[in-house]
Amino acid sequence: METSLARDLMSDEEWAFHERFILALRAPNGRKPLNHRLVLDGIFWIARTGSPWRDLPDEFGKWSSVYRQFRRWTLAGLWEQILEALNESRLVPDALQMIDSTVVRAHHQAAGGKRGTPRQGFGRSRGGFTTKIHLRINGAGLPMRSDITPGQTSDYLGFDLVMDDNLPEPSVLLADRGYDSGKVRKTMEARNVVPVIPMRKSRKLRVAVDRTLYRLRNLVERCFNKLKNARRVATRYDKTAESFLGFIDITSIRLWLRHLST
Known part of the structure; x- marks a missing residue:
């Protein structure tokens, strides 16, 4: 049988x-x-x-x-349409939002896509042949927007990718010190968003951080863990950026629906 x-x-x-x-x-x-x-x-x-x-x-x-x-x-663009509808539903709190990135290994068979590996989101970092996932989540720990870049890309570029969108604007944005730059802070202030970002040690002018609020940033780490339960996200097998992003969005949608059903 x-x-x-x-x-x-x-x-x-x-x-x-x-x-x-x-x-x-x-x-x-x-x-x-x-x-x-x-x-x-x-x-x-x-x-x-x-x-x-x-x-x-x-x-x-x-x-x-x-x-x-x-x-x-x-x-x-089906997956993006579904995620956009979920974000616009305002069914979960989104005044507090978080951004972060994670690097995933790319399988050697993922190489060879058209237009070259950099345009498909492949690069070389300490982990080898890698892709970096940039993620923006809401206060419920659910994905709002994701994008990918080569593994060695700075988080500054990832900030522009996930924040430059027609999503509900946060009142407070949490991020680690990898996003500490004058440009990021000025951009958030211009949008009336309070950035809660620890400062780099090299900074001479210090800005205090609400540590109690900053502890909530563990939500984005937990979201990455949930996304990587999907093995097609935890390791990249897809040659094209569209397909890999598609699997990230699909997994994100299922996280939303499971949260809303509980």
Whole structure:
């Protein structure tokens, strides 16, 4: 008797949430759609297990069809639309926000994408062949915006990537001293945001930090840990930046829905 490899499938409520975005994206005169619920579960299975697409269990359908649908949805911006809708719902507190970055190893088979490795978010750092994930989260510890750069990229650039967006503006922004720069502080002050960022030791003019408030920054570290439970995020196997960001967004969406269902 064969054992099903399908685990952690969507609930009816989770599918109902995704379905309206998928139907809104579908061309009205296009071909009859596949079983999108099964396809989406197959994509979630790949994200969770980190398996190659060719190893997708047959119960999800033909692997190449699931992969092509993943690419269509990714390039059409489906995952970004869903995350944007979740952020705009204001269902969780977002006056307090945090940013941070983490470096993930890239598998050697991820190399070889078109336009060269730097444009696909690959670089060389102490960890070797790596990609850096930049993340912005809300007060509930849920992802709001993510982006990627080569592993050796400064956090200053990551700040511009995740904060330059039409997301709900924070009242307070927590970040570690890697974001301590005059430009970052001036940008936040111009937007009426209070930056809670420890100062570098080389700074002559010191600014006090609310340590009690700063302790809440552990939420962003915990968010990274939850994202990396998806093995397709913990190690980068994708050649293109779009696909890797797609898996980060997919995992972020599932974190949101699990939080809202509790």
